[in-house]
Amino acid sequence: MTTYSEAGVNIEKGTETxxxxxxxxxxxxxxxxxxxxxxxxxxxxxxxxxxMNNPVLLSSIxxxxxxxxxxxxxxxxxxxxxxxxxxxVNDILCHGGEPIAFLDYVASSSIKxxxxxxxxxxxxxxxxxxxxxxxGGETAEMPDVYxxxxxxxxxxILGIVEKEKLITGKNIKEKDVLIALPSNGLHTNGYSLARKxxxxxxxxxxxxxxxxxxxxxxxxELLKIHKSYLKxxxxxxxxxxxxxxxxxxxxxxxxxxxRIFPEGIGAKINPNKIKIPFxxxxxxxxxxx
Amino acid sequence: MTTYSEAGVNIEKGTETxxxxxxxxxxxxxxxxxxxxxxxxxxxxxxxxxxMNNPVLLSSIxxxxxxxxxxxxxxxxxxxxxxxxxxxVNDILCHGGEPIAFLDYVASSSIKxxxxxxxxxxxxxxxxxxxxxxxGGETAEMPDVYxxxxxxxxxxILGIVEKEKLITGKNIKEKDVLIALPSNGLHTNGYSLARKxxxxxxxxxxxxxxxxxxxxxxxxELLKIHKSYLKxxxxxxxxxxxxxxxxxxxxxxxxxxxRIFPEGIGAKINPNKIKIPFxxxxxxxxxxx
Numbered sequence: 001m002t003t004y005s006e007a008g009v010n011i012e013k014g015t016e017t018x019x020x021x022x023x024x025x026x027x028x029x030x031x032x033x034x035x036x037x038x039x040x041x042x043x044x045x046x047x048x049x050x051x052m053n054n055p056v057l058l059s060s061i062x063x064x065x066x067x068x069x070x071x072x073x074x075x076x077x078x079x080x081x082x083x084x085x086x087x088x089v090n091d092i093l094c095h096g097g098e099p100i101a102f103l104d105y106v107a108s109s110s111i112k113x114x115x116x117x118x119x120x121x122x123x124x125x126x127x128x129x130x131x132x133x134x135x136g137g138e139t140a141e142m143p144d145v146y147x148x149x150x151x152x153x154x155x156x157i158l159g160i161v162e163k164e165k166l167i168t169g170k171n172i173k174e175k176d177v178l179i180a181l182p183s184n185g186l187h188t189n190g191y192s193l194a195r196k197x198x199x200x201x202x203x204x205x206x207x208x209x210x211x212x213x214x215x216x217x218x219x220x221e222l223l224k225i226h227k228s229y230l231k232x233x234x235x236x237x238x239x240x241x242x243x244x245x246x247x248x249x250x251x252x253x254x255x256x257x258x259r260i261f262p263e264g265i266g267a268k269i270n271p272n273k274i275k276i277p278f279x280x281x282x283x284x285x286x287x288x289x
Numbered sequence: 290m291t292t293y294s295e296a297g298v299n300i301e302k303g304t305e306t307x308x309x310x311x312x313x314x315x316x317x318x319x320x321x322x323x324x325x326x327x328x329x330x331x332x333x334x335x336x337x338x339x340x341m342n343n344p345v346l347l348s349s350i351x352x353x354x355x356x357x358x359x360x361x362x363x364x365x366x367x368x369x370x371x372x373x374x375x376x377x378v379n380d381i382l383c384h385g386g387e388p389i390a391f392l393d394y395v396a397s398s399s400i401k402x403x404x405x406x407x408x409x410x411x412x413x414x415x416x417x418x419x420x421x422x423x424x425g426g427e428t429a430e431m432p433d434v435y436x437x438x439x440x441x442x443x444x445x446i447l448g449i450v451e452k453e454k455l456i457t458g459k460n461i462k463e464k465d466v467l468i469a470l471p472s473n474g475l476h477t478n479g480y481s482l483a484r485k486x487x488x489x490x491x492x493x494x495x496x497x498x499x500x501x502x503x504x505x506x507x508x509x510e511l512l513k514i515h516k517s518y519l520k521x522x523x524x525x526x527x528x529x530x531x532x533x534x535x536x537x538x539x540x541x542x543x544x545x546x547x548r549i550f551p552e553g554i555g556a557k558i559n560p561n562k563i564k565i566p567f568x569x570x571x572x573x574x575x576x577x578x
Contacts, residue, residue: 002576007485011540034345034455039548040347040383040536041448043455049338054324057346060330061392061445063429087306094329103350105394105443138443139313140352143481154394154427156350156445159330166332192432196296209575247329252301259328279484 008143013111017139020117028127028134032100035135042135044158046099054163058097062088063154065250066191070222072149073205077115079225080153081123083188086228087249088157089130093233094245094260096167097159102127103136104155109146111139119153130230132157165237169244169260176243178267181232185224185279189250194222194279197287211278221279297432302400309406317416317423321389324424331424333390333447343452351377352443354539355480356512361438362494363508366404369442370412372477373497374515376538377446378419382522383534383549385456386448391416392425393444398435400428408442419519421446422527454526457551458533461550465532467556470521474513474568478539483568486576500567510568 004011004197018038025037034043049055071080081104089099104123106116116139127134146152186194198205198218205219244260250254256268293300307327313563314326336372338344353372354570360369370393378388393412395405405428416423435441474481487494487507534551546556 002482002485002489006483007481009481019443034452035384035457039457040380041347041446042385043384043450044346044348045452046335046338046344046449049335049344053337055335055337057333057390058330059333059390059392059425059445059447061394061425062427063394063396065429066431066434069433091329095324095332097330101346101348103348103445105350105352107352107441107443136348136350136445138351140443141481142356142441143354144358144484145355145436145439147434147436152396152429152431152434154396154429154443156348156392156425157330158319158346158348158447161332161333163323163334168324168328186362192296192298192430193291193293195433196291200291226392245329 008110009141010111013113013138014141017111017113017116020113021120024117024121024124025134026136028124028132029097030133033133033135042101042103043285044133044135049160052160052162056161056163056166058092058095058161059156060088060091060159061154061156062091063152064188066195067188067222068151068153069175069195072151072207074223076223077118078122079223081119081121082126083209083226084153084155085123085126085130085132085187088225089132089228089230090161090247092157093230094167094247096161096237097229098129098161099132099157099159100136102132102155104134104153105138105140106151106153107140107142107146108151109114109143109148111141115151125229128245130228167242167245170262172243172260172262172265174265177268180263180274181229182246182275184227184275185221185277187226187249191222193287194283197283201286210279216278218282297426298430299400302402303428305428306400306402306405309402309571310409313406313410313413314423314426317413317421319422322422322424331390331392333422333424338449340501341449341451345450345452345455347376347381347384347448347450348445350443350445351380352441353477354481355484356477357440357442357510358484359480359494359511360441363512365512366407367411368512368514370408370410371415372515373444374412374415374419374421375442375515376477378421378517378519379536381446381448382519383456383536385450385454385526387450388419388421388446388519390424390447391421391444393407393442394421394427394429395440395442396429396431396435397440398430398432398437404440415517419517429550430574456531456534459551460532461549461551461554463554467558470518471564472537472566473516474510474566476515476538480511482576483572487570490575498567505567
């Protein structure tokens with residue numbers, strides 16, 4: 001006889017997880033959410049779209065990468081869900097998108113309901129900050145695929161924009177001005193490299209540094225929440241015609257700026273004018289970026 | 290000095306993967322897809338929705354579970370992408386949704402561009418069959434999170450439905466008739482259990498069985514593609530008022546039927562009238578469902 005629990009899949013823990021996260025998920029619901037959680041899909045009433053001239057749906061899927069490994073080592077799970085939502089909000093914002101809904105996917109070798117709850121609860125904090133309803137989610141227990149205690153977290157954002165206001169970068173011309181908004185750290189990229197540097201230097205994640213009179217730890221800096229630029233960019237969009245927006249994630253400035261440039265366009269950046277967050281400097285000093 | 294490749298992340302392979310999958314992704318594009326692949330989000334022109342009375346957006350996120358482990362053992366990667374898309378199409382179909390777009394997430398300990406291409410190419414086959422544009426995707430290389438050679442595959446479907454035609458199950462009443470559409474096997478659930486039974490019986494995935502004069506292998510049966518019920522259900526929706534639709538996935542009939550039932554409603558099923566696919570019988574004989 002072989003049972004599900006012998007096969008490493010714990011059905012009760014799945015049910016407990018669903019129970020634990022329900023109230024958090026519901027706290028993100030607004031009057032446009034039509035289906036209750038626990039059905040086969042999430043539903044959003046698009047009545048708002050009926051008033052738009054030429055509505056366009058924007059969507060992006062992403063993960064938080066191995067930032068989950070730092071969360072595991074720090075046993076602090078409330079921030080990576082916020083990272084994921086904010087990262088995703090920024091991605092559709094690059095095209096002028098107003099976020100409306102989010103769906104998450106959490107997978108692990110074994111489900112720990114209290115950890116999933118902490119992740120989802122964090123996610124709902126960011127959902128509410130960005131005006132997003134968490135309309136769907138999946139929790140998967142996959143023994144033999146994931147390493148013990150490790151978790152992967154991915155999700156999809158949905159947003160809308162008027163077709164006339166869709167930002168593509170195609171009108172960017174020579175002599176246009178490049179404006180930068182600062183990050184607060186690694187956001188959700190470069191963690192495999194950062195972890196390797198930490199491993200090599202044998203530094204503790206709790207090691208303290210004093211930077212500009214602030215007490216910091218490496219672990220705390222690594223878990224700093226990926227910023228959502230929704231407020232700043234929404235403000236700029238009202239004041240200016242932004243021709244292109246790039247979200248600087250994996251691959252950095254070098255890979256992400258050209259994604260929105262028309263052929264033949266480049267950017268001139270004075271690196272001395274960029275204030276580098278401490279964690280970048282620390283990695284650079286101890287490894288290489 | 291620590292570099293990205295020392296940290297187990299191969300940037301060139303990421304770039305090669307993007308190149309390999311681009312043509313497949315583009316083959317799913319229709320006139321409503323507005324942004325090119327490689328930008329920060331996918332975009333769908335919702336002009337169709339302008340003609341609807343009360344448009345509702347439906348969305349669901351899901352994974353294929355440890356069916357990926359069977360794909361890895363059989364070294365056959367073209368079907369799990371189809372599993373994922375079809376599974377997702379069925380999920381929004383439960384609420385009457387017409388699928389319009391899909392986004393995928395593939396993560397692994399190390400990226401193998403040729404395997405990712407095979408998965409995505411399969412995914413685009415199902416996308417085209419279901420009239421869905423593959424508007425977004427993310428490939429993540431996560432050493433230390435995934436076990437060697439293992440892959441996880443998840444994705445999000447987007448669809449639309451008229452609010453008046455949103456199927457919720459809430460009008461289901463006593464004496465309503467339950468219609469079943471057959472599956473062709475395990476679809477995308479129960480694989481951790483199935484694999485445990487295989488491990489215990491020490492059977493080869495290539496072991497042949499003759500069932501109703503057909504030559505079958507265990508591996509072949511396990512990889513049978515999750516059926517999309519889009520055609521059948523669309524036909525039924527035109528002819529009948531379907532009050533509720535349930536997609537029988539993990540948890541089986543016992544867990545999935547009650548998801549759409551109003552309180553106090555149950556279903557009477559005669560198990561002798563259900564034709565059980567061979568693979569279920571084989572698992573039942575050798576383990577327990």
